[in-house]
Amino acid sequence: MQTVKDLHKFSKELDVLYVEDDDNLREETYSLLKTLFQSITTAYDGQNGLEEYNKNFYDLVISDVNMPRMNGIDMCKNIKEINPEQKILIVSAHDESDTLMSLIKTGASGFILKPMTLDNLVISLYPVCRDAQTQKMNIQLVNELNEKNALLEKQNSELRAQSNTIETKHQQLEQVLQECEPEEKNTTKPEAPIKELPLTDNTVLNDYFEEDEDDGDDNILLLHEHCEDLSEIFSDIPEIIARYIEHPNSDEIDLITKNLSRAASVLIFYTPYLDIIATSFSELANAMQENTDEFIKLMNSDSQSVLMLFDAVSSDIERYIERFSVESLAMKNLHHIHEPTALSIQQIITLFAPQEEEVFETDDIFDF
Numbered sequence: 001m002q003t004v005k006d007l008h009k010f011s012k013e014l015d016v017l018y019v020e021d022d023d024n025l026r027e028e029t030y031s032l033l034k035t036l037f038q039s040i041t042t043a044y045d046g047q048n049g050l051e052e053y054n055k056n057f058y059d060l061v062i063s064d065v066n067m068p069r070m071n072g073i074d075m076c077k078n079i080k081e082i083n084p085e086q087k088i089l090i091v092s093a094h095d096e097s098d099t100l101m102s103l104i105k106t107g108a109s110g111f112i113l114k115p116m117t118l119d120n121l122v123i124s125l126y127p128v129c130r131d132a133q134t135q136k137m138n139i140q141l142v143n144e145l146n147e148k149n150a151l152l153e154k155q156n157s158e159l160r161a162q163s164n165t166i167e168t169k170h171q172q173l174e175q176v177l178q179e180c181e182p183e184e185k186n187t188t189k190p191e192a193p194i195k196e197l198p199l200t201d202n203t204v205l206n207d208y209f210e211e212d213e214d215d216g217d218d219n220i221l222l223l224h225e226h227c228e229d230l231s232e233i234f235s236d237i238p239e240i241i242a243r244y245i246e247h248p249n250s251d252e253i254d255l256i257t258k259n260l261s262r263a264a265s266v267l268i269f270y271t272p273y274l275d276i277i278a279t280s281f282s283e284l285a286n287a288m289q290e291n292t293d294e295f296i297k298l299m300n301s302d303s304q305s306v307l308m309l310f311d312a313v314s315s316d317i318e319r320y321i322e323r324f325s326v327e328s329l330a331m332k333n334l335h336h337i338h339e340p341t342a343l344s345i346q347q348i349i350t351l352f353a354p355q356e357e358e359v360f361e362t363d364d365i366f367d368f
Helices: 004-011 023-033 046-053 072-082 097-106 118-180 201-208 224-246 250-270 275-290 292-324 334-352
Strands: 015-019 039-043 060-064 087-092 110-113
Touching: 004 118, 015 023, 015 046, 023 039, 039 046, 046 060, 046 072, 060 072, 060 118, 072 087, 072 097, 087 097, 087 118, 110 118, 224 250, 224 292, 250 275, 250 292, 275 292, 275 334, 292 334
Parallel strands: 015 039, 015 060, 060 087, 087 110
Antiparallel strands: none
C-alpha cells in the first residue's frame, strides 16, 4: 500500500487547481493538499474553475461535482475540449453512480470518494500523480528537444548563409576582375596592370565593410527600431525561400515581395545615404510583382541560386546594421560600400527578368 511519502515523490512538482464550492471544506482540503503539491490554486465553482484554468497551466485538476453556476461534469467537459490530455480527479459521494458514469465518459482520470480521509486521498492521488508527473517530464523533454532542434536549425541556416555569401562574393569578385582585364591579351605590358586581390574568405567579406572617412560632422545612425525591422526582414526572407523549396506555395513569393517593399520603405528614411539600396530593393520587389510567373519558374528550376544571392544580400544588410548602428552613414565614399549589395540584387533580377545590363563603376568596388 502506498504511503504519503510514496505519493510525495510524484506530487511535489505538480501544480494543482482545486475546485470546491463549500468554503469550509475548501479551506480544510487546501491546508492538506498544499503539503503535497508544488502549488495549489483554488476556485469556488465550475465557472470560476474554468476561468482559472484558462489563465494558467495545471498538471492536475481536483474538483467537486455538485456546484452552482457550472457543475463538475460541465467544467470537466470544457477542460477536456481545451486539453484532452488534462488529468482530472473528481470528488464524489458513493451514491452518485449516474454522475460517475457521466464523468467517466468525459474523461475523468479518477475519483476521490467522500468522506475524504488521508488513506483514501493517497490511494486516489497516487496513480494519477504518477501519470501526471510522467506527462510533465515528457512535455519538458519534448520542449528541450524542440529548443535544441531550433538551435541546430538556426546554426545550420547561419552556416549555409555564410557559405553562400562567401561563394557569391567570390563569383562577383571574379566577374569584376574579368571585366577589368585588358582587351588585347597579347600585350606584354598592359597599360593598367590589375592588382591581384586575395580570395580568402575573410578578405572578401571584410573588404566590403572596412573603415572609411567621415564626411563632415553629421552623425547619421540607423535607429534601433529600424535595425530590428531590417534584421527581421532579412532573416525571414531566406527562411521563406527555404520553406518554398520544401513546399512550393505562391503565397511565399508574395511574402518575399512584401518584405522587400517594407525594407525599401525603411531604408529610404535615410535618404540620400541609402538611396541606392532602397531603390534596388524597390526594383526587385516591382520586378517580382510584374514577373511573378517567371520568378516562380526560376524558383522551381534553380532555387539554390536564388537562395545563395539572397543569403549574400541578407549578410550585407546584417553588416550594415552592425556597422551603421554605431558608426555614421555620412561617409565620403559610402556609395562604394553599396555597390556590391546592389550588384547582388541586380543579379537576382536578371535571373528572371533580363534587362539591359546596368553599368557599375567597378574600379573601386572593393577599395573601401
